[in-house]
Amino acid sequence: MPKTADLAKQSSQGVEDISAEQLLFFYERMATIRFFEDKVHECFQRGLVHGTTHLARGQEAAAVGAVMALRPGDRMTYTYRGHNQVIARGLSLTSAFAEIFGRETGCSRGLGGSMHLADVELGLLGSFAIVGAGIPVAVGAAITAQLDDRGDVAMTFFGDGSTNIGAFHEAMNLASVWRLPIVFVCENNLYGEYSPILSTTPFVDLARRADAYAMPAEIVDGNDVVAVHRASVAAVSRARTGGGPSFLELKTYRQSGHSRSDPAKYRPKGELEAWLARDPLPRCEALLREQYQVSSEHIKSAYERAHQLVEKACAEAEAAPWPAIRDLGPETYQVEISA
Amino acid sequence: MSDMIEMTYREAIVLGQRDAMAHDPKTLLMGEDVAAAGGPFKTTEGLLDEFGPKRVRDTPIAEEAFVGAAMGMALTGWRPIVELMFADFMGVAYDQIVNGIAKHRFMQGGKLNVPVLIRAIGGGGTRFGAQHSQTGEGWLLPAPGLKVYSAGTPNDAYHLLRAGALDPDPVIVLEHKLLFNRKGPVQRFGAEVPPVNGTLHIRKGGDITMVASLGMVERMVAAGDLLAREGISADLFNLRRIRPLLIEPILESVRTTGRLLVIEENHSPGGWSGDLIAKVVEAAFDWLDAPPERITLPEWPLPYSPALEDASMPSAEGIFRKAADIVSGRSR
Numbered sequence: 001m002p003k004t005a006d007l008a009k010q011s012s013q014g015v016e017d018i019s020a021e022q023l024l025f026f027y028e029r030m031a032t033i034r035f036f037e038d039k040v041h042e043c044f045q046r047g048l049v050h051g052t053t054h055l056a057r058g059q060e061a062a063a064v065g066a067v068m069a070l071r072p073g074d075r076m077t078y079t080y081r082g083h084n085q086v087i088a089r090g091l092s093l094t095s096a097f098a099e100i101f102g103r104e105t106g107c108s109r110g111l112g113g114s115m116h117l118a119d120v121e122l123g124l125l126g127s128f129a130i131v132g133a134g135i136p137v138a139v140g141a142a143i144t145a146q147l148d149d150r151g152d153v154a155m156t157f158f159g160d161g162s163t164n165i166g167a168f169h170e171a172m173n174l175a176s177v178w179r180l181p182i183v184f185v186c187e188n189n190l191y192g193e194y195s196p197i198l199s200t201t202p203f204v205d206l207a208r209r210a211d212a213y214a215m216p217a218e219i220v221d222g223n224d225v226v227a228v229h230r231a232s233v234a235a236v237s238r239a240r241t242g243g244g245p246s247f248l249e250l251k252t253y254r255q256s257g258h259s260r261s262d263p264a265k266y267r268p269k270g271e272l273e274a275w276l277a278r279d280p281l282p283r284c285e286a287l288l289r290e291q292y293q294v295s296s297e298h299i300k301s302a303y304e305r306a307h308q309l310v311e312k313a314c315a316e317a318e319a320a321p322w323p324a325i326r327d328l329g330p331e332t333y334q335v336e337i338s339a
Numbered sequence: 340m341s342d343m344i345e346m347t348y349r350e351a352i353v354l355g356q357r358d359a360m361a362h363d364p365k366t367l368l369m370g371e372d373v374a375a376a377g378g379p380f381k382t383t384e385g386l387l388d389e390f391g392p393k394r395v396r397d398t399p400i401a402e403e404a405f406v407g408a409a410m411g412m413a414l415t416g417w418r419p420i421v422e423l424m425f426a427d428f429m430g431v432a433y434d435q436i437v438n439g440i441a442k443h444r445f446m447q448g449g450k451l452n453v454p455v456l457i458r459a460i461g462g463g464g465t466r467f468g469a470q471h472s473q474t475g476e477g478w479l480l481p482a483p484g485l486k487v488y489s490a491g492t493p494n495d496a497y498h499l500l501r502a503g504a505l506d507p508d509p510v511i512v513l514e515h516k517l518l519f520n521r522k523g524p525v526q527r528f529g530a531e532v533p534p535v536n537g538t539l540h541i542r543k544g545g546d547i548t549m550v551a552s553l554g555m556v557e558r559m560v561a562a563g564d565l566l567a568r569e570g571i572s573a574d575l576f577n578l579r580r581i582r583p584l585l586i587e588p589i590l591e592s593v594r595t596t597g598r599l600l601v602i603e604e605n606h607s608p609g610g611w612s613g614d615l616i617a618k619v620v621e622a623a624f625d626w627l628d629a630p631p632e633r634i635t636l637p638e639w640p641l642p643y644s645p646a647l648e649d650a651s652m653p654s655a656e657g658i659f660r661k662a663a664d665i666v667s668g669r670s671r
Contacts, residue, residue, distance in 0.1 A: 075415060109448030114445045125414050126447070130438050136404045137439065139418075140411020145418065147367075147393060154411075167434075170404030177399065331449030332483050334507040335536065337583045 020292040024302055026068060026225050027284045028178070030060035033084045034281060036093065040083065040100060040114075044260055048318065053114040056084035058255035061280030062187045063088040063157075065228025069236040070155060071194050075123040075141040078157040079136035080115035080259035081254075085157050089118050093309060105320040111247035111331060125331065132158065135184070139171045141244075142182035151227055153181040153239040155232075156225040161192025163206050164329050172247070176213040181239035183232065184210075184247045187222060189254040194266055210247035212291075215274075222250030223280040253278075263311030343524035351493035351525050352382045352458070352514060355500030356420055360390050362530045363418060366504055367394040369405050370422030370458075379424050380460060380519060406432035409455045410440050413509075418454050420504060425512060426475035433478065440509045441484035452507040458500070462515035462554045462604060463652050469640035472648075474553055476513055476581050477512025477609040487582040488535065489513040491556030493523040495579055501532040513581075515554035537580025540590045544572030546666050548592040549617065552578040553601040555653055559602050562658035571666050581611050586618045593619055597628030600662050602653050607635040629665050634658060 037055045044053060063084035067076070070089070078085045086096065091107060099106030100114045107119050115129040125141060128134035138156030145152040162168050163186060175182050186206050190197050197204055210217035216238070219308065220231045228250055235246035253275035257264035264272075288294040329336050346354070352484055360366045360375050370378070374397040377384035387395040398405040402423065409419040423429060425493060429436060436457070463472040479487045486508055490496040496514060503510035541556075551559035555579045563573045576593045578584075593599050599619055601612040612633045619631055634653045642648050664670035 058490050075411075077411070106448070108446060108450070111448045112446040118447050120414065120451050125411065126443060127440070130434055133407065133434055133439055135412070136407025136435065137411035139404065140408035141415045142411075143408055144412050144415040144417045167403050167407060170399070171407070172407065173399055174401060174404045207438070214419070226591035237542075240516075328445070333583075334444065335453050337486075337580070337585060 014191060018229065020288070020294050023226070023284070023288055023292060024082060024294060025296060026064050026229070027299065028302040028306050029088055030065045030281055030284060031303050032309060033060040033063065033087045035307050035310035036087055036096070037083060039310050041256070043101070043314065045100060048100055049114065051113060052259045053100065054081040054259050055256045056081050056254070058275065058279065059084050059187055059189060059252045061225035061228055061284065062250040062252045065225040066155065066157070066185050066232040066250070067305060068229055069232035070123070070153070073123065073150065073152045075125050075138065075145070075152070075154045077138040077141070078126050078127050079134060079159060079162070080127060080129045081159065082117060082157065084128070086117045086119070086124055089122050089124055090281040091122060091124060093313035094316045097314050098320045101320070102322070103319050103320035104323045105317070109271060111328070112194070130163040132167035134158070135162065135168050135171040136174070138182060139175050139180060139281065142175060142180035143178065145181050146178070149176045151240045153183065153185045153236055155185060155236070155284070157185045159185060159192065160186060160188040160190065160197050160201065160206055162186070163209050164201060172210070172215065173212040175245040176215050179242070179244040182245045183235040183239055184245065186247065186249045187252055188249050189252050191254060191258065193258045194262065196266070205249065205250040215245050215247050217247040217249065219249045219251065221279050222252030223283060225280060225284050343526055343666050345522055346493055347519065348493045348496050348523070349382055351497040351518040353384055353499065354384070354525070354527070356383065357386060357389065358527070359420065359501055360386070360394060361506035362587055364480070365410040365416060366418040366420065367396065368398045368420045368422070369398050369409065371400055371424050372396055373397060373422050378422065380516060382460070383422065402432035403435055406457070407435040407439065409457070410435060410443065410453055413453045413455045414451060415574040418456070418504060420456045420458065420665040423457060423459045424457035427470050427473050429459055429475050429478055434501045436485070437482045444508070444573050445484055449569045453509050454507050455509045455575040456500070456503040457511045458514060459511055460514045460516050462517055463648060464554065464646060466518045466643060466645055468643040474515070475604050476602050476611060479511060480582060480609065480611060480614070482574055482596070484509065486510045486580065487513070487552040487583060488580050489578065490515070491553055491577050491579065493521065493550070494525045495577070497525045497527065498532070499535060499579060501528055501533070502535045503537040505532055513553055517554050518557070521557070526548060535579060536579070537585040539577040539579050540588055541577045542573065542575035544596070546571045546573060546596055547598040547600060547662050547664060548576070548589060548596045549600045549602065550572045550576040550589060552581060555602045555604050558655045559658055560652060562662060563654035565655065565659040566662055569663060571663060573662060584611065584614065584615060584618070586622070589615070590619060590623050593623045594626040597626055597629035598665050600658070600665055601631070601633040602658055603633060603635045604653065605635060606638060607633065610635055627671065629668070632661065632665055632670060634661055
């Protein structure tokens with residue numbers, strides 16, 4: 001394992017724009033996501049998670065750094081690999097676990113599942129299990145943000161694979177011609193399902209896509225929460241002040257396979273190890289220690305808090321009731337038509 | 340009624356949107372060339388002048404983007420009306436319509452609404468060829484969560500658009516481009532819009548029940564006139580809502596007439612008439628004096644040549660003959 005001093009060097013220099021308290025908070029949220037995803041994995045083995053689930057282990061900094069640039073009133077769309085983003089935004093862990101377990105107390109009362117965690121009150125408009133489909137929806141939220149003129153923005157998360165689908169290109173084009181307040185956040189984790197990026201995409205640096213839509217873009221170390229946060233703050237602020245859309249490419253890595261049944265045997269030897277050496281959590285921890293002089297006790301207690309939160313939420317969700325077997329018409333239509 | 344105004348189907352479409360926007364400042368309109376040009380079929384004429392470019396918006400030719408965006412707008416407090424220049428283009432935005440708009444409320448446990456109104460201009464008989472002539476409703480049937488309306492008259496167009504624009508659920512209103520210049524009485528509403536009777540009883544008769552929607556309504560009515568001359572009285576229904584289907588009025592009618600003919604401008608596999616007839620057979624089998632029948636499109640896309648296109652579409656004469664055969668027993 002690399003020494004923490006080396007890890008600190010990998011991360012952003014000159015961190016004066018982010019306070020120690022802030023970074024410690026980011027760290028705790030990242031740890032929460034890590035514990036959450038590991039717990040979901042464990043619960044899958046125990047039969048509590050049904051169907052499939054797509055973990056974002058290793059992509060915690062991308063989610064936290066970007067989402068923390070938002071304020072209440074801003075809206076997000078994201079994908080089936082979206083536990084990291086909704087937790088970053090503050091979705092109740094209990095309701096997230098309960099949803100993933102298919103229970104009544106889930107954020108969508110068990111009708112959505114792992115791929116559809118949402119909470120409109122938090123601006124979490126929805127998680128889409130169709131690659132790219134959430135991107136135009138975020139563009140719609142950006143149109144209304146522009147119409148309502150309160151300075152709100154939309155942020156849409158998607159993976160590298162989504163940049164090959166039509167919805168992405170149509171949405172980028174529309175956002176650009178209407179100069180919408182939106183930030184396109186691409187978590188480039190180098191794999192679209194099981195396929196390495198260069199087998200499906202002509203280049204690795206997806207920020208190049210933005211040039212086709214006359215949109216400012218930045219390539220960011222997605223495992224460096226400070227770098228992600230800085231770039232996101234700049235993009236969000238551009239959107240808030242009428243500067244139009246931006247594209248952020250966050251270079252990151254999916255430490256687990258695509259979904260529950262994927263052991264990820266297609267990864268070249270040494271790749272995972274190289275990325276584990278750039279794991280966002282130890283890097284953030286090193287930054288806190290080396291550059292912010294935050295004590296090990298403080299860091300440890302944030303880490304422990306995250307652990308406790310996740311354990312408690314999971315236990316509550318496990319004890320939650322199944323949804324009643326009932327007519328789901330009222331969930332299908334707000335105003336039902338009789339007979 | 341005294342407050343009925345005579346206008347064309349096209350004018351009713353414009354007025355329906357106009358009144359919806361006038362009564363709700365958060366209703367807006369998007370589509371290809373709907374603003375500056377007033378719509379390729381002039382179905383949005385004058386709306387840009389009245390409501391301005393923020394609420395009447397020309398989009399890129401990118402249905403997936405603007406239909407998807409409409410969903411995002413609906414989730415954030417606005418009520419978009421989207422014009423699809425041709426119903427065939429629903430295929431381009433199909434994922435957004437059936438996986439997104441239709442299911443989103445459900446997938447969030449009924450905690451939110453997606454009040455999108457999509458206007459899909461469709462239908463054959465206008466020599467537009469196979470990719471610009473479908474009505475498209477068959478694509479929408481396997482999508483619980485959607486309400487699918489179809490406008491067969493100017494009054495339908497106005498009422499359905501007004502009701503659709505106020506519905507908290509996603510609504511697709513099918514319009515037929517063959518009807519744009521048809522004139523008829525329209526009842527105009529203020530801020531309050533009465534609920535839509537989805538299965539509208541338009542003529543009373545005792546010999547045979549007939550059901551049609553969209554462009555086939557006027558042909559069914561014309562066939563009803565021909566039948567009357569033969570002394571056959573047809574009980575006619577204008578099916579204004581295809582999904583969810585309100586079957587009861589049709590069941591009641593069939594229990595009286597014992598006979599049913601359904602006319603649908605769609606292919607029979609995957610169309611609504613099959614489900615409608617199945618429901619009738621399930622619930623009113625004992626009252627049937629003849630097998631229920633239907634007239635649908637043949638098993639090929641609509642051809643371009645006027646000679647071939649007309650021969651491929653249900654006609655008033657064809658409906659009349661089929662209905663007369665059912666009543667006389669010759670059809671069996």
